Amino acid sequence: METIYGQLQGLKSSQLKQLDRLYHQKLPVDAITTSEFAQRLAAISTEIKDSVCVYINRRGQVIRVGVGSPRQTQIPAMELPRYGEGRLSGIRCITTQLKGEGPSESSLTAMAIQRLDALVVLNLTGEGFERRGGGATGYVSQTYLAHLIPQTGMEEGQSNNEAIASWTVSPPMSLDALSLQDFLELVEGLEAEFQREFIARDVDADHDRALLVGVMTNNLKDEQFEDGLTELARLVDTAGGTVLQTMRQKRPRLHPQTVVGKGKVEEIALTAQTLGSNLIVFDRELSPAQVRNLEVQIGVRVVDRTEVILDIFAQRAQSGAGKLQVELAQLEYMLPRLTGRGQAMSRLGGGIGTRGPGETKLETERRAIQRRIARLQQEVNELQAHRSRMRLRRQHQDVPSVAIVGYTNAGKSTLLNALTNAEIYTADQLFATLDPTTRRLVIPTVMGDTQTIVVTDTVGFIHELPPSLMDAFRATLEEVTEADALLHVVDLSHPAWQSQIRSVMKILGEMPVTPGPALVAFNKIDAVDGDTLAIAKEEFPLAVFICASERLGLETLRHRLAQLIDYAVAPQ
Numbered sequence: 233m234e235t236i237y238g239q240l241q242g243l244k245s246s247q248l249k250q251l252d253r254l255y256h257q258k259l260p261v262d263a264i265t266t267s268e269f270a271q272r273l274a275a276i277s278t279e280i281k282d283s284v285c286v287y288i289n290r291r292g293q294v295i296r297v298g299v300g301s302p303r304q305t306q307i308p309a310m311e312l313p314r315y316g317e318g319r320l321s322g323i324r325c326i327t328t329q330l331k332g333e334g335p336s337e338s339s340l341t342a343m344a345i346q347r348l349d350a351l352v353v354l355n356l357t358g359e360g361f362e363r364r365g366g367g368a369t370g371y372v373s374q375t376y377l378a379h380l381i382p383q384t385g386m387e388e389g390q391s392n393n394e395a396i397a398s399w400t401v402s403p404p405m406s407l408d409a410l411s412l413q414d415f416l417e418l419v420e421g422l423e424a425e426f427q428r429e430f431i432a433r434d435v436d437a438d439h440d441r442a443l444l445v446g447v448m449t450n451n452l453k454d455e456q457f458e459d460g461l462t463e464l465a466r467l468v469d470t471a472g473g474t475v476l477q478t479m480r481q482k483r484p485r486l487h488p489q490t491v492v493g494k495g496k497v498e499e500i501a502l503t504a505q506t507l508g509s510n511l512i513v514f515d516r517e518l519s520p521a522q523v524r525n526l527e528v529q530i531g532v533r534v535v536d537r538t539e540v541i542l543d544i545f546a547q548r549a550q551s552g553a554g555k556l557q558v559e560l561a562q563l564e565y566m567l568p569r570l571t572g573r574g575q576a577m578s579r580l581g582g583g584i585g586t587r588g589p590g591e592t593k594l595e596t597e598r599r600a601i602q603r604r605i606a607r608l609q610q611e612v613n614e615l616q617a618h619r620s621r622m623r624l625r626r627q628h629q630d631v632p633s634v635a636i637v638g639y640t641n642a643g644k645s646t647l648l649n650a651l652t653n654a655e656i657y658t659a660d661q662l663f664a665t666l667d668p669t670t671r672r673l674v675i676p677t678v679m680g681d682t683q684t685i686v687v688t689d690t691v692g693f694i695h696e697l698p699p700s701l702m703d704a705f706r707a708t709l710e711e712v713t714e715a716d717a718l719l720h721v722v723d724l725s726h727p728a729w730q731s732q733i734r735s736v737m738k739i740l741g742e743m744p745v746t747p748g749p750a751l752v753a754f755n756k757i758d759a760v761d762g763d764t765l766a767i768a769k770e771e772f773p774l775a776v777f778i779c780a781s782e783r784l785g786l787e788t789l790r791h792r793l794a795q796l797i798d799y800a801v802a803p804q
């Protein structure tokens with residue numbers, strides 16, 4: 233017996249046998265259904281007093297039989313072929329309906345999620361008869377034919393509109409009229425239209441088309457939640473993806489298996505299908521099991537915030553040390569997530585979270601990965617030792633050191649460039665800098681002479697910096713803990729500047745060695761209003777205010793640095 237899906241309780245074995253026999257039926261390739269096949273389906277359905285769904289491929293073979301509505305018998309996303317946006321799944325569903333008129337909203341939604349070729353609804357008369365010598369007739373009162381239609385005009389600006397699946401449902405027609413329809417003509421015409429729309433939209437295959445999902449839990453304030461989503465959108469953008477839409481759900485507690493509730497998962501799947509999204513990004517860390525469950529139900533690759541950050545790091549890493557640390561972070565993140573994901577990953581293609589040195593390692597054995605991690609750890613240790621020898625040499629020469637720290641995109645590199653004419657890459661991007669750069673800087677002393685110090689610019693921080701990154705970048709972060717003092721650069725023009733300060737302080741507080749004293753420098757004051765300036769001055773009376781890009785306030789900054797160093801290196 234083949235598997236019969238759906239609600240089988242209470243069915244007699246003779247009924248199950250009838251359902252099973254449907255698997256042996258074959259339809260002509262150019263017919264949606266034949267009259268005989270539809271009557272037979274309707275006869276069984278009438279007998280068991282429940283809907284029956286049959287799924288048929290383009291060769292006319294029955295590939296799935298289920299009892300219940302199209303929604304209850306639908307094919308799981310992971311079992312569906314994925315041909316991309318320009319195509320349909322190559323499978324149609326014929327279902328019987330005991331009451332009601334046309335197809336229900338939920339049946340149509342199921343059609344859209346599975347990208348079915350068509351959905352055929354057979355309304356039952358409630359009676360009928362078996363013809364002598366086999367063959368049922370009279371069970372079908374009328375029929376409906378529904379299919380998807382391409383969404384036109386999904387332009388950039390429109391992409392944030394609610395996703396509305398587009399389908400069309402025929403007026404009721406007789407079974408005879410339905411069986412005369414040319415099925416091949418219908419799907420070929422439809423696919424040609426989908427293909428045209430797909431090309432018109434100029435979809436770039438290397439470009440992730442992402443849906444963001446935010447889960448608002450009780451411990452979050454509205455503002456925090458929205459700031460988090462805004463930042464996530466910037467991260468996806470920096471990683472090279474396009475955000476098509478952001479979906480939100482409020483939940484007192486996360487759903488243990490899928491984070492969001494069942495209805496939301498369906499909505500995400502439908503939206504992904506409708507908008508042609510190939511990536512779902514959650515605003516929090518997901519467990520390996522949650523990622524698997526979500527991918528199976530949505531049929532699109534699912535990543536969490538950490539994976540997006542790791543992907544940016546992988547794209548940015550230039551130096552050997554940078555690449556080494558990124559690879560280590562990626563492997564440490566991936567190791568617990570390996571089981572079962574390999575298959576899903578290869579089905580769902582590349583993009584955010586699949587790039588970088590860690591990528592090819594995914595297929596190899598766990599143990600090989602563990603060995604590789606151990607080797608990378610060793611190399612990071614050597615890197616750490618090398619950096620520490622360099623610092624020791626400086627300390628012998630009595631050169632005080634300052635590390636520039638701050639939230640990513642605060643203007644740290646711009647400031648070091650302005651102070652020392654260094655040529656560090658700066659950009660309005662998150663994590664523009666990964667590798668530390670150290671430059672000499674001459675500043676006054678508190679006594680009025682001059683002195684030389686070294687200033688190091690390094691990787692920026694972010695709210696909830698992934699622990700695997702913290703560990704892998706320990707050699708880089710040691711530049712921070714080993715410096716005599718810190719210059720904490722804050723982007724005062726950013727609406728979330730206060731929470732960014734808190735995040736930076738939190739990360740500094742979690743470092744294995746307590747960092748030195750810090751001077752806060754509020755940057756980008758050219759883009760700040762008077763009220764914000766007043767609040768910052770009141771909350772941080774010792775801070776300096778600068779505009780690194782216009783080199784404003786740097787004289788004051790040099791003097792305050794002198795005081796800071798005088799305090800930091802004074803014999804205690």
Ligand SMILES: Nc1nc2c(ncn2[C@@H]2O[C@H](COP(=O)(O)OP(=O)(O)OP(=O)(O)O)[C@@H](O)[C@H]2O)c(=O)[nH]1
Nearest residue numbers: 640641642643644645646659660663664665692780
């Ligand atoms: N309006 C304004 N923009 C600035 C100022 N300083 C820097 N920027 C801009 O802010 C953006 C980020 O500057 P970066 O120096 O790359 O920032 P960062 O802190 O090094 O960032 P990461 O290395 O990515 O962590 C760039 O587009 C700069 O041009 C400023 O004083 N005013």
Ligand SMILES: [Mg+2]
Nearest residue numbers: 644645664665
């Ligand atoms: Mg930088």
